[in-house]
Amino acid sequence: MMRKSIIRRATKAHEIPTASTADIAFLLILFFMVTTVFRPTILRILYQLPDAESTQRILMRRNVSYIWVDKDSKIYIDDHVVNVDMIAGKVGPKIWENPDLITMLNIDQGIAYGVVDGILDQLKDAKAFRITFATEFRR
Amino acid sequence: MRLREKKKHVHGIPTGSMGDVAFLILLFFLVSTVFTKDKGLKMLLPEKTADEKEVIVVPKNIVTLTINPAGEVKVKTIGYDEYLTIQEYDRIRVIIEERLLERDTLLVVSLRASKEAPYGSMVHVLDQIKLAKVMTADDRELRANKISLIPTSEE
Numbered sequence: 001m002m003r004k005s006i007i008r009r010a011t012k013a014h015e016i017p018t019a020s021t022a023d024i025a026f027l028l029i030l031f032f033m034v035t036t037v038f039r040p041t042i043l044r045i046l047y048q049l050p051d052a053e054s055t056q057r058i059l060m061r062r063n064v065s066y067i068w069v070d071k072d073s074k075i076y077i078d079d080h081v082v083n084v085d086m087i088a089g090k091v092g093p094k095i096w097e098n099p100d101l102i103t104m105l106n107i108d109q110g111i112a113y114g115v116v117d118g119i120l121d122q123l124k125d126a127k128a129f130r131i132t133f134a135t136e137f138r139r
Numbered sequence: 140m141r142l143r144e145k146k147k148h149v150h151g152i153p154t155g156s157m158g159d160v161a162f163l164i165l166l167f168f169l170v171s172t173v174f175t176k177d178k179g180l181k182m183l184l185p186e187k188t189a190d191e192k193e194v195i196v197v198p199k200n201i202v203t204l205t206i207n208p209a210g211e212v213k214v215k216t217i218g219y220d221e222y223l224t225i226q227e228y229d230r231i232r233v234i235i236e237e238r239l240l241e242r243d244t245l246l247v248v249s250l251r252a253s254k255e256a257p258y259g260s261m262v263h264v265l266d267q268i269k270l271a272k273v274m275t276a277d278d279r280e281l282r283a284n285k286i287s288l289i290p291t292s293e294e
Contacts, residue, residue, distance in 0.1 A: 036173075054266050112256070
């Protein structure tokens with residue numbers, strides 16, 4: 001009796017099932033396709049953001065428009081160098097389309113505050129009241 | 140002789156390499172993904188009024204922070220009138236917290252930066268204002284939410 005039962009437990013191949021590997025891979029692809037944002041920033045703009053302890057993350061990325069000011073006080077919007085007076089004209093239509101738009105100000109820390117004030121004034125004209133001063137986390 | 144049945148071929152797309160293809164695409168997206176990294180200090184600008192009417196605030200509710208072109212800050216409020224160097228910016232937070240406890244939600248912080256002052260200093264001062272928070276006796280969290288940004292050309 002004993003012997004019989006031992007024989008019956010004969011060899012069974014133990015393998016990890018691989019049939020669903022492709023499905024898993026496709027799931028991961030979908031995740032990355034959905035979350036991927038291709039790098040939109042222009043790398044040639046030289047600026048150093050100030051750091052701040054109370055820095056917060058902006059989660060609504062689709063709702064953000066950007067203004068850059070580099071070390072030489074040049075102002076960039078949508079890949080163009082603009083004058084201070086032109087900012088309202090550029091941002092105004094965007095606000096018209098999406099009133100909840102947050103304007104992200106990427107400004108070099110060495111810029112004189114007068115320049116920043118000029119920009120804020122233009123943003124008020126364009127009714128872009130929701131702004132964010134871009135900063136780095138302070139360690 | 141020729142009547143022999145032809146061998147049946149099954150015409151199907153080979154699916155054996157499906158997983159490999161999927162992993163290739165996966166790798167591409169893994170490498171090219173940049174997660175969002177927008178961060179900063181949020182502000183709400185005031186609406187421009189046609190007649191630029193001045194809002195009158197009782198002096199005891201105001202903390203005035205004036206930044207000079209060198210980045211030094213002059214703090215002026217009831218009980219304080221002092222100059223802070225860049226190293227002493229932490230004091231701003233302490234002073235605002237004290238005023239918050241006294242004046243509660245009425246407190247207005249007026250940030251007057253000189254037009255020649257570096258933007259970095261202005262952000263550092265703003266950071267200190269945003270960091271200030273106190274808990275009241277009835278368990279409310281108080282922050283200095285009323286901040287006005289005014290440029291100055293004096294000094």
